[in-house]
Amino acid sequence: MYPSDSDFFGSDSDVGFPRGDDLDFLDDDSEADEDRPQDKRIAELSREDIMQLQFTDEEAVYRFYKTYAMIHGFAVRLDEVKRDSDGSVIMRQIVCNRAGSRKEMVKKDERIRDHRPLTRSCCPARIRARLDTKIQQWKVVSFYEEHSHELVAPLDVSMMPEYRTFSVSDKAQAKNLHDIGIRTCHILGYLAAQKGGYANLPFNQKDMYNLITQYRKEKVKGGDANAAISYLRGKAGNDSYFFGKYTLSNENRLENLFWADRTSRIDYECFGDVLTFDSTYNRNVYNKPLVIFSGSNHHGQTVVFGCGLLLNEDISSYKWLLETFLEAMGSKHPTAVVTDGDLSMREAIKQVFPSATHRLCAWHLHRNACEKVKNSGFLRDFKQLIYANVSVEEFEVRWEDMVARYNLSSNSWVIQTYEMRNLWALAYLRDQFFGRIRTTSQCEGINSLIKAYVRKKDTLLEFINNMETVVSHYRNNERVAEFNSKYTAPVLVTSLPTLEDFAAKTFTRKMFREVRKEIEGACAMNTEVVIQDGEKLYFKCNVFGVPEIHHVVEFDRVQGILRCECKWFENRGIPCMHIFACLKHQHVEVIPESLVCKRWTKNAKSDFMKSNVDDPSDSDKVLKCRLGVLGAECSRLMDLACKNSSDFVEAMNSVVDTITKLQKRGENPRNANLDDDCVGDPLVVKSKGAPKKNSKFKQQRKCSNCGVTGHYNKSCPNAPN
Ligand SMILES: [Zn+2]
Ligand SMILES: [Zn+2]
Ligand SMILES: [Zn+2]
Known part of the structure; x- marks a missing residue:
């Protein structure tokens, strides 16, 4: 990979030798003379010229011959050497690297790999120089010009192993790109583009892979798991609200790991009502399943609540993970959980989150x-039916219709899916709040981001770093959305401007758009009061032109509560168009408080921070909020104080003062078990690939007559007749 000969002089392989063909490294303190070989370019030197050359030292001879070789299309290596009685070199022979022949014995049977191709072909080309002690100069004593083989074309010289090398900047760029999760082949393409094509790269693809492999090995010296744990420990040192925990096997190997940082924990406090799990397989070198806990923030964007690596996919691993998650989140349970249907995860959820839907x-x-x-x-x-906002009865009718229409009544997947309909059909779930999760773009988004940033062969440390890249990507999106919601206002377009304006001021931009759709819908609705029961009104709403479909809305004027039978608000936290139609009918100009779902408002996060700073009843929450508020102020300080040096010094001094003052008052509490020592790498789990898609439904079907598996009702031996 590197020109090993140059190591002889202890020179850094990054520095390389001059590629120019000027003899500027020759000793030259006399005046110019037209005929002196010193003044010619190396390419023009004849054998006679070379025989007259003198060099200051041995290295100069080597550099000369190497440059000569590069120009002519061959490579060199150091050969014979003679020393005087003091041990200093007085003669050196440098040969074409195809001189000589391979000495090792060829044993055909025992080799798995092919033999390295032969390169040596007894080439006689060489230079020999000797120190002339009288003038203290090195003189060429013999020079063979002819080769026994073809020379390499000038364009291809850079492909010879002897001349392939990484410059300092190429190395640094490659490592940086690797650190942010770029694949090695893409790094190579990037550098090639920089240099105007692959032909201009002074290294090849294999060199690049070797460089990255070596770099990765350096990073995890002393064990990958150790490196990963100490990295997390470092994070915990900078972020006192960072949470990390792991378990070890009997042989002290890493088994399960969970971590969540400060922002994740605050996000869960604000938006932890609906929790999504995603398991990904084959995304690290140990083939351990990765679980990502996520949800959606007030902008409907994905927020990551934490990540876990599991030893395997059995119930006890999942239970450990969920319990650790609860520990990190101050025991706050989600109201609803969305999963990809893994059976052991389902069981673990039942046990750890018994009340969650x-x-x-x-x-x-x-x-x-x-x-x-x-x-x-x-x-x-089928897709329509998943999302159909209809009653259970209507769902059943539609399902039967559909199965009959496509003649799928005997399809086992269809049968099994129907049996679990209460886990996926909106008709069965519409009383429950699921936020925007049902749109599923979240799940898809996480999967594609992980595919983009996390590589299959990642070590634990790289994997953790790459997950951070994914998470910071999401957090940056939130900052942008937060800014747009707060500092810009939408143009009002509906014919109910007071309601629309109220919605625009209250909800985040993304949620406002959804509310506006409902307001627009309400504009085209007919509403009539059907029953008036004291202060309770019952309305019937239908869409203009579709009188046969109507929804009943209940309006309690004293309590300010509206309820629609479509349950859109219960499910998504957004008032439906039927409710808006009633508000319009009653000339209500603002959305009643009971219909403003806090988690979709602009202040969902900032209010939480402010209101909870001094709640003595929940010390955990208080700590969390103080951190959030402090963090926000500190980043403002950083923005301001970095602009000029006097501001910087002033800010620095007062921060350091405050820290020393506070440190004297008490120690920080320690973090979970991140302070433990020495952790062995996990064993590589034999890859079983992604779980087979049907494994989620592998529950064996029982006979409906006798309850035994293995046969169905029709063939039941215990049937009455
Ligand atoms: Zn040769
Ligand atoms: Zn999913
Ligand atoms: Zn409705």
Whole structure:
């Protein structure tokens, strides 16, 4: 890979030798003379010229011959040497690197790999120089010009192993790109583009892979798990609200790992009502399953609550993970959980989050359907049915229709999916709040981001770093959305401007757009009061032109509570168009407080920070909030104080003063078990690939007559007749 000969002189391989063909390294203190070989370019030197050359030292001879070789298309290596009685070199022979022949014995049978191709071919080309002690100069004593082989074309010289090398900047760029999760082949392409093509790279693809491999080994010296744990420990040192925990096997190897940083924990406090799990496989060198805990923030964007690596996918691993998650989140339970349907995860959720509603990820479900049922008509109708906002009775009718229409009543996947309909059909789940999770774009988004940033062969440390890149990507999106929501105002377009204006001021921009859709819908609705019961009103709403479909809305004027039978608000936290139609009918100009879902408002996060700073009842929460508020102020300080040096010095001094003052008052509490010592790498789990798609439904079907597996009702031996 590197020109090993140059190591002889202890020179850094990054420095390399001059590629120019001027003899500027020759000793030259006399005046110029037209005929002296010193004044010619190396390419023009004849054998006679070279025989007259003199050099200051041995290294100069080597550099000369190496440059000569590069120009002519061969490579060199150091050969014979003679020393005087003091041990200093007085003669050196440098040969074409194809001189000589391979000495090692060829044993055909025992080798797995092919023999390295032969390069030596007894080439006689060489230079020999000797120190002339009288003048203290090195003189060429013999020079063979002819080779026994073809020389390499000038353009291809850079492909010879002897001349391939990385410059300092190429190395640094490659390492930086690797650190942010770029694949090695893309790094190579990037550097090639910089230099105007692959032909101009002074190294090849294999060199690049070797460089990266070596770099990765350096990073995890002393064990990958150790490096990963000490990295997390370092994070915990900078972020006192960082949480990390792991378990070890009997042989002191890493088994399970969970971590969440400060922002994740604050996000969960604000938006932890709906929790999504995603398991990914084969995304690290140990083939351990990765679980990502995520949810959606007030802008409907994905927020990551934490990440876990599991030894395996059994119930006890998942239980450990969920319990650790709860520990990190101050025991706050989610109200709803969305998963991809893994059976042991489902069981663990039942045990750890007994009160949470469980729902299957519609994106995963639809993807499974695509694999199991190859019928585009069915797939389209099935997708509609997942999201159909209808009553349970209507769902059943539609399902039967659909199965009959596509003749799928005997399809086992269809049967099994129907049996779990209460886990995926909106008709069964619409009383439950799921936020925007049902749109599934979140799940899809996480999967594609992980694919982009996390590489299959990642070590633990790289994997943790790459996950941080993914998370910071999301957090940056939140900052942008937060800014747009706060500092810009939408143009009002509906014919109910007071309601629309109120919504624009209250909700984040993304949620405002959804509310506006409902307001627009309300404009085209007919509403009539059907019953008046004291202060309670019952309305019937229908869309203009569709009188046969109507929804009933209940309006309690004293309490300011509106309820619609479509349950849109219960499910998504957004008032439906029927409710807006009633507000319009009653000339209500603001959205009643009971219909403003806090988690979708602009202040969902900032209010939380402010209101909880001094709540003595929950010390954990207080700590969290103080950190959030402090963090926000500190980053403002950083922005201001970095602009000029006097501001910087002033800010620095007062920060350091404050820190020393506070440090004297008490020590920081320690973090979970991140302070433990020495952790062995996890064993590589034999790859079993991504779980087979149907494994989620492998529950064996029981006979409905006798309850035994292995046969169905029709063939039941215990049937009455
Ligand atoms: Zn040769
Ligand atoms: Zn999913
Ligand atoms: Zn409604």
